[in-house]
Amino acid sequence: MATYGSLHIPAHHRGRKMPAVLLLPGSGPTDRNGDQPPALTPHTLAKLADALARDGIVSLRFDKYGTGRTGLGARAWHGGSATPVDPRGSARPERAGPGRRDGLSTPR
Numbered sequence: 001m002a003t004y005g006s007l008h009i010p011a012h013h014r015g016r017k018m019p020a021v022l023l024l025p026g027s028g029p030t031d032r033n034g035d036q037p038p039a040l041t042p043h044t045l046a047k048l049a050d051a052l053a054r055d056g057i058v059s060l061r062f063d064k065y066g067t068g069r070t071g072l073g074a075r076a077w078h079g080g081s082a083t084p085v086d087p088r089g090s091a092r093p094e095r096a097g098p099g100r101r102d103g104l105s106t107p108r
Contacts (some may be wrong), residue, residue: 005062031068
């Protein structure tokens with residue numbers, strides 16, 4: 001499964017070392033921009049990345065699993081149930097993986 005994100009590199013001279021930060025989305029279904037669409041779209045992380053760039057700081061931010069372009073991928077919810085759908089489109093139940101109690105295993 002691919003995870004999508006944004007790497008913000010401010011203008012700089014070739015070979016210049018620059019500080020960098022990893023921006024982590026908050027709790028809940030928050031995407032790389034700090035939004036929880038459609039209700040909340042303040043773009044807090046995108047604005048923070050812009051502010052950091054003005055100070056010459058590189059930033060990387062990403063969509064959490066289930067949000068933004070990353071979405072749920074092959075584990076998309078099937079008909080509102082907690083049964084993951086495999087990439088070929090057939091629903092298949094899974095046993096809980098290590099440390100999981102929700103009936104879903106972690107991707108391998």
